[in-house]
Amino acid sequence: HVLGATVLIVALMIWSFGPVHALAAVVMGGLVSRLATNFYQHMFGGITGDTHGATNELIEVIFVLFMPLLLSLT
Numbered sequence: 001h002v003l004g005a006t007v008l009i010v011a012l013m014i015w016s017f018g019p020v021h022a023l024a025a026v027v028m029g030g031l032v033s034r035l036a037t038n039f040y041q042h043m044f045g046g047i048t049g050d051t052h053g054a055t056n057e058l059i060e061v062i063f064v065l066f067m068p069l070l071l072s073l074t
Contacts, residue, residue, distance in 0.1 A: 032055070032058060
């Protein structure tokens with residue numbers, strides 16, 4: 001199920017935003033996720049489901065705020 005959902009969402013992102021913008025969004029999300037994980041490891045000594053949820057919400061907000069800016073630059 002995870003593989004199918006991943007393929008579907010990547011295809012929809014490429015169709016909606018184009019390959020360059022879709023790749024930029026995925027890279028930005030991965031970078032934020034990695035930075036947040038390092039922060040949680042340092043501050044709390046590990047990660048939990050709550051920190052994963054907080055990271056997910058943070059990535060969603062960044063996506064909603066920066067995707068229109070990224071699309072307007074083309």
